[in-house]
Amino acid sequence: MGHSNWAEWIYVAVVIALLVYVGAEAWNIENLIEHTPQDAEIIKVTAQQWFWSFEHEDGTKEVGEIHLKKDHAYKFEITSKDVNHNFNIPEFVVLMDAVPGRINTVWFSPNQAGEFDIQCREYCGLIHYNMRAKLIVEDV
Amino acid sequence: MSEHDETIWRTSSGRVGKMMAILGGTVIVGAIIFFALGDYWISELSPAGKTFAGITDEEDAPTVTQTGEDIPITLDFIESKDFRTLAFNALPGEPGNNPTINANVGDRIIFNILNAGKSFHAFGVTSNEEGFGGILSGTDVAAANNPLKPGDGGTSEFIPGEPGTYYYICTVPGHREMGMVGTIIVE
Amino acid sequence: MVLELRKARPVWQIMFSTHHTDVGLMYLIFSILAMFIGGAMAIALRVELFAPGAQLIQDSMTFNRLFTIHGTTMIFLFLLPSAAAVGNYLVPIMVRYKDMAYPKLNAIAFWMIPPAAALVWLGMADFGWYANPPYSVISSPAPAAEMWIFGLKILGVSSILGSINFVVTILKCKHPDLSLGKVPLLAWSFLSSSIIVLAAMPTFAAALIMLLTDRLGATGFFNPAMGGDPIAYQHLFWFTFHPEVYVLVIPAIGMMYEIIPRFSRRPIFSHGSGVFAFVLLAIVAFASWAHHMFATGMTFTEKTVFMVGTLAAVPASAMHVFNFLATMWNGRIKFATPMMFAVGGIALFFAAGAGGVVNTAMPLDFITHDSYWVVGHFHLFVFGTIAFGTIGFFYYLFPYVTGRMYNEKWGVVHFILAFVGACITFFTQHILGLFGMPRRIYDYPEIPEWVSMNALISVGAMIILVGMGIFLVNLIYSAAKGKPANLEDPFGLGGKYYYPFSQRNPHHGEGGY
């Protein structure tokens, strides 16, 4: 062979620089959204084959739909009663696994009123495809 | 080393044909076995699954002297359009929703079950007030892991041995909580 | 068939032979069979998803079983055996040894696959190809799940035996005049992927046994009802199967390293950087497994570690791409079918890799996790890169295996259909994922974007189907009646370097090839 490899080294350096950029950006944003506000209201989410139930901080329970207020912060405490599920509100990019025996948390603050879909994103059996619920954000 | 003066036929029509016959034959035989037994392969729940669902083997209903009276009941699984409310025969608020059955000890309740919905259902009678376990033997039609497909149906019987309140439910997990539950009052 | 005497051997003699080319041939035929069976399942799934509501499959149980076995088939019964086929044919020749190091072990490793395949195909379990507990413990019906577990167990042992064979053949049986650094890159790819298998596979073997005893109710490793932790299984599983992705992709890259210099009529740009990138990839493969589990409630620190580990795999892959492009530079490239598949594979390799970087950027996992984006991403890898390299190499090996030429014109048609179909299908799946469609769903609501994109994806899948149909007919027809190939230079590249042919089969005596 006997040729010089300088082009390849530059190329690898550029690739690494791009990756550092991607990693730093991702780290930064994750850091930003990870931090749960102090005043976030806690909502217990329980997944079960094949429906969702919710419990508000004041003890009111809802099945298959949940009513939230616009511009409030909410922290979901997600767990499951049988198999793994995944709590997902695609519109607000909320996504967290519901694992039996564990409580996972994710927080968000709806900044838009209306009706949105909640779906299960982790394969959980026969009616996984229809494990849906409604998120209703009310303007106050 | 790689010089050769005459063509050596490595493959021929006959040999390819033979190979295809072997492969095709294997696949066809396999497919016949699979489709003949297709439902057998998914017919049971694992022991851990049975424990989780609260299914035990011994729960035979006590033998009772039958009164000779038959109570035929027809139950259809139905669903609301958004699938969030489930019920027997009619949606909540409509007449005939989850009919309550009154019977005496020793009566024979004959269930005639039809899945009139779009998802999966299975039928059973339990004395548990919550959950989908404790199904009394002989009362079940299909099971949560091998449920009734849309349009399928079946029959089963329940001869109560003791007075009390029983529940007929959909044994698919969650469906009872979503409304597929009715009461059987035995005196 | 291969390395044939003047007088044809009976079929049983090929089947029970331990010679590396005969075992390679059986791997090859089996993997093509599995590819078409798995492909038929994929087509059934796509027809079902063409529009909302039931099309072909009447219940979700069948759908779930189909996608589970589609994945299992394509990974364990198509891609792994097809790589083993190529390795069996060429690795001993490349290291200048008469056979694999352990010929009988080699035949045993192959013959473990058909019974395992029978278990997997007959049972048709329904828990997805990664069998996540607790679903696989408490909810998945028996005996299908047990059959899958035993089938995978056997396949795992088979791939460990095959890997031991490759490692020993390359390290211990290579010709004394051939230094390890001079071993061709295809053989190097088998060395590094085999080492990954040896390091990764035992973990999964243990996890499978634990899963089985959990199902029997004897233990509760992964069963939360008995105090177990389902996340532990995911760690064990992905510790094996993220490196396994590299096990699949490294031989495919090795095959491209064989094809691209030949058809560019130039030697590889840098043999050394290819070797370096293979070894590096084999090491960093083990630093990224938990990026599959960002959504299971991992802490910020854990996520960061695995994001960095994942990004670390990119430079090695990028070095391969550079090597390919630099080899083609200033070449005189003949675009026969194998070369087309190799170049198409490189193009899609970049797209798949970029998608992988997006997946691993932590916050973006909230968008892409378990959505059709992921489906599109790994199909670009396994179909767009790995299967493209493999199918290209099947074409490349065709004259050697059959002594005849495939039909070049239909080969090109196959490539065009496969490439266009792959772009339509898998890029659309990426976008569909951004619109929030979860994977593994049997039916979906009538959201207009979802409906139109699903229809488009199904059309793309049909295009691939047509291409694969052409491939099948081309294979069968050409094997039976194709033109005899000039085995010294079947592709007309003007050199005597088509070196699969340069080896005679010593078992076949004088005059045998």
Place this chain on the structure above:
Amino acid sequence: MSRIFHLSIVIATLFIIPIVSLAFAAETVGEYVDRKAEIWNLFFRLMVVAFVVGGVIAGTMVWQVWRFRESNPKSKPTSYEEKGEL
């Protein structure tokens, strides 16, 4: 060589410093981070990078395939072909 090295360090610094400083910037009380906007913005930023790089690579490949194909009028035997070293 060293000049390139220095250049890459400068470029890396230019990118990294603003990001790190942003990461440690204080959060205003009472206002919530708009999760959706942050994540999607990151996604589109990375898409810009990906498509630029992808464009360069795909462009190079297309050009190579066009220029170095056998049937291109300008194509000539490689040095290895002439020497019979293949």
